[in-house]
Amino acid sequence: MKSRRNIISSILLACVFAAACAPARAGFLFWGGEKPSVLEPARELFARGDYAGSAELFEAALASPAAGAADKKLAYWFLGQCHERAGKDDRALSDYQIAVRIYPKDMQLLLALGRLYQKTGLLDNAQAIFLKILNLDSGSFEANIGLAQIYMKEGFHGKAEKHYSAALESMAVRDAALWRGYAESAFAQRKYEAARGITDRALAMDSGDAETLLLSARIYGESGDKTAALAEIARAQAAAPERSDIVLRRALWLAASGDTDKSLALSQAELIKRPDDPLASLAAALAYMKSGRPALARPRLLAAAESKEEPFIARAALQLLKTLPE
Amino acid sequence: MKTLFCLLAAACAVVFPPRACAAPAKQDDVAREFLWQQFRELPADARPRVGVALSGGGAKGFAHVGVLQILSDAGFPVDCLAGTSMGSVVGSMYCAGLPFEKIWEIGGAASFAKVSGDYNAVGMLELVLSQKLFSSEKMESFVNSYMGGKTFDQLKIPFSCSAMDLKTGENIVFREGPVAIAVRASMNIPGLFSPVQYRQRYLVDGGVADFLPVQSARDMGADWVLASVTLGDYSAAKFHSILSYVMQVMDIRGAILAEAAMKKADFVVEPHVSDISFVELNRCPQAGERGVLAMNENIASAEESLIFFSINEIASQYNK
Numbered sequence: 019m020k021s022r023r024n025i026i027s028s029i030l031l032a033c034v035f036a037a038a039c040a041p042a043r044a045g046f047l048f049w050g051g052e053k054p055s056v057l058e059p060a061r062e063l064f065a066r067g068d069y070a071g072s073a074e075l076f077e078a079a080l081a082s083p084a085a086g087a088a089d090k091k092l093a094y095w096f097l098g099q100c101h102e103r104a105g106k107d108d109r110a111l112s113d114y115q116i117a118v119r120i121y122p123k124d125m126q127l128l129l130a131l132g133r134l135y136q137k138t139g140l141l142d143n144a145q146a147i148f149l150k151i152l153n154l155d156s157g158s159f160e161a162n163i164g165l166a167q168i169y170m171k172e173g174f175h176g177k178a179e180k181h182y183s184a185a186l187e188s189m190a191v192r193d194a195a196l197w198r199g200y201a202e203s204a205f206a207q208r209k210y211e212a213a214r215g216i217t218d219r220a221l222a223m224d225s226g227d228a229e230t231l232l233l234s235a236r237i238y239g240e241s242g243d244k245t246a247a248l249a250e251i252a253r254a255q256a257a258a259p260e261r262s263d264i265v266l267r268r269a270l271w272l273a274a275s276g277d278t279d280k281s282l283a284l285s286q287a288e289l290i291k292r293p294d295d296p297l298a299s300l301a302a303a304l305a306y307m308k309s310g311r312p313a314l315a316r317p318r319l320l321a322a323a324e325s326k327e328e329p330f331i332a333r334a335a336l337q338l339l340k341t342l343p344e
Numbered sequence: 345m346k347t348l349f350c351l352l353a354a355a356c357a358v359v360f361p362p363r364a365c366a367a368p369a370k371q372d373d374v375a376r377e378f379l380w381q382q383f384r385e386l387p388a389d390a391r392p393r394v395g396v397a398l399s400g401g402g403a404k405g406f407a408h409v410g411v412l413q414i415l416s417d418a419g420f421p422v423d424c425l426a427g428t429s430m431g432s433v434v435g436s437m438y439c440a441g442l443p444f445e446k447i448w449e450i451g452g453a454a455s456f457a458k459v460s461g462d463y464n465a466v467g468m469l470e471l472v473l474s475q476k477l478f479s480s481e482k483m484e485s486f487v488n489s490y491m492g493g494k495t496f497d498q499l500k501i502p503f504s505c506s507a508m509d510l511k512t513g514e515n516i517v518f519r520e521g522p523v524a525i526a527v528r529a530s531m532n533i534p535g536l537f538s539p540v541q542y543r544q545r546y547l548v549d550g551g552v553a554d555f556l557p558v559q560s561a562r563d564m565g566a567d568w569v570l571a572s573v574t575l576g577d578y579s580a581a582k583f584h585s586i587l588s589y590v591m592q593v594m595d596i597r598g599a600i601l602a603e604a605a606m607k608k609a610d611f612v613v614e615p616h617v618s619d620i621s622f623v624e625l626n627r628c629p630q631a632g633e634r635g636v637l638a639m640n641e642n643i644a645s646a647e648e649s650l651i652f653f654s655i656n657e658i659a660s661q662y663n664k
Contacts, residue, residue, distance in 0.1 A: 173640025307662035341401040341659035
C-alpha cells in the first residue's frame with residue numbers, strides 16, 4: 019500500500035516539474051485541478067524560455083484580484099522557477115520564502131524552497147524544510163532524497179542510508195545515480211555486503227555507469243578482493259575510455275598488485291599525451307619502484323613533485339623520493 | 345492519450361534525469377584515496393601506532409563521539425586512546441567496544457539526567473546551605489552500567505584516563521584496575537563533588553591537570569596522535585551561580601593547558617561547541633553531531649597527515 023502511495027506521489031511530483039516545460043493547459047494537473055487561466059499568457063512565455071517576460075506576467079498575476087489561491091500558488095512557483103532559470107537564485111529564494119509563509123503546507127512550494135536551499139549550499143535550511151515536508155508526508159521521495167544527500171555530505175552516513183532506503187527501497191525508481199548514492203552511504207559505514215548488494219542493483223539498471231563501477235571496485239578492494247576490484251576498474255575504463263582519471267586509477271592499482279608492465283603501459287600512454295601529468299608520473303614511479311627500477315622512478319617523482327595544481331601529489335612524490343634507495 | 349504519455353515521459357526525465365556525465369575525479373583525490381588504502385593495508389605492526397587524545401569539556405566533550413564515528417567510518421585505526429573528564433567517559437565506552445548506536449543512546453538526555461541531577465538549581469541550593477560537597481558515586485554507577493565492572497586490561501583498545509591528585513597537584517594517569525572509578529575520578533568537578541578517595545589519593549577532575557592528554561597517548565606508544573579538543577567560550581560567560589564560577593575557572597584552565605598540548609599533537613580537530621556549557625548534559629547529542637561535522641570536514645586532511653607520517657612504511661611495500 020505504502021509502495022503504491024509512493025509511486026503515485028512520485029508521479030504527481032514528476033508532473034509538477036514536467037508542467038514547467040509543458041503547454042499552459044497542463045496546469046490542470048496540479049494544485050487542486052482548478053484551471054488557472056489567468057496565468058496562461060505567462061506560462062506560454064515560460065514554455066518558450068522567455069523567463070524575464072514570464073516573470074513580469076507572473077508578478078502581475080500575483081497582484082491581480084482575479085487570481086485565486088490556486089493561481090497564486092502556481093504563480094509563486096513559476097516566478098521562482100523563472101528566477102532560478104535566469105540564474106537569479108537570490109530572487110528565487112525570496113519568491114519561495116514568501117510563498118511558503120503564505121502557504122506553509124504546500125508541498126510543491128516547500129520542495130522548491132528545500133531544493134533551492136540545497137542547491138545554494140544552505141544545508142541547515144534545506145534540512146529543516148525537508149524534515150517539515152516529511153512531517154506532512156513521510157513518504158515524500160524528494161524530501162527523503164534531499165535529506166539523504168545532505169546527511170551524506172555532512173558525514174551522517176547512517177541517517178543518509180536511512181533516507182535513501184526510505185526513498186528508493188519501496189519504489190521502482192530506476193536511477194543508477196541515486197542507487198549509487200545509496201550504496202555510498204552504506205559503504206561509508208564499512209557495510210560492505212549491503213553496499214555491494216545495492217551497487218549490484220544500480221549496475222543492473224545501468225551496467226555502463228563508470229562511477230558505479232568505480233564504487234564497486236572500491237567495495238571489492240576494501241573488502242579484500244583485489245582481483246574483482248581490478249576487474250571492475252577495467253569495466254569502468256571500458257565504459258568511459260575518455261576519462262584519464264580512471265585509466266590512472268587502474269594503473270595505480272595494477273602497480274600495487276605487482277602487474278607493473280600493464281600499469282606502465284597505461285601510465286606511459288597518458289604521459290605521451292601529457293608529459294608532465296602528476297598522477298601519471300606518480301603511477302609510473304610506483305610501478306618502477308615495485309619492479310625494482312628506482313633509477314627510472316626518480317625522474318617521474320621529480321616531475322610529479324613539480325606540480326602546482328596537485329599539491330598532495332607533489333608532496334607525496336617529494337617524500338617518496340627520499341625513500342628511494344641510492 | 346499520446347499527449348499524456350509524452351507529458352509523463354517528460355516529467356520522469358525531469359525528476360529522474362538520465363545519467364549525467366560525471367566529472368573526472370581530481371588527481372589529488374585519486375592519489376589520496378589510493379595511498380590511504382595502501383596505508384590501511386599495512387599490517388598493524390608495520391605502520392605507525394595511532395593514538396587519539398580526547399579533551400575534557402563536560403557536555404561539550406560528547407562531541408568526541410562524532411569525531412570517533414567519522415574516524416571509524418574512514419577506516420582510521422585507533423591503537424590507543426587517552427581521555428580526560430568527558431573524554432574519559434566517551435573514550436571508555438569506545439574502547440570497551442560499545443557500538444556507536446549504544447554510545448549515542450547513552451548520550452541521550454534520559455541517560456545523562458541520572459548523573460546530572462546535582463547540577464540543577466535545587467542541587468546548588470543544597471550545596472550552599474549544607475556547605476557539603478556532593479558525591480560523584482552516581483557517575484561510577486553510570487559507567488559500570490555500560491562497562492559491567494570491566495578493568496583496563498579487559499578493554500578492546502588500550503585506554504588511559506587522567507585525574508589530579510588534590511594534595512600534590514600531580515596528573516595521575518590510570519591504565520590499570522577497574523575502569524569505572526578511574527573515569528569517575530577523571531570527571532570529578534572540583535568545588536562541586538567531593539574528591540574521590542582511591543589508592544591513598546584524593547582525586548579530582550583531570551581537566552585541571554591534563555585537559556588534553558596527548559602526552560598520555562604518546563606514553564601508551566602512539567607515534568601519531570589525533571587530538572579532539574572541545575573548548576568553551578569563556579569570554580561570554582555570565583556569573584550567576586557558584587557553578588558558573590567553577591565552570592569558568594575550569595574552562596580557562598582547560599584552554600591554557602590545551603594550547604600547549606595541541607602543539608604536541610600531529611592533528612587537531614576542534615568541534616564548534618563553545619556555546620554549549622559544561623553542565624548542559626541535555627545537549628550532549630547536539631555536541632556529538634557537531635563532532636561529526638567537524639571531523640567530516642577535516643577527514644581528508646587527517647588522512648593526508650597520516651599518509652605523510654607513514655610514507656616510509658608505504659614506500660617499503662614498493663622499494664623491494
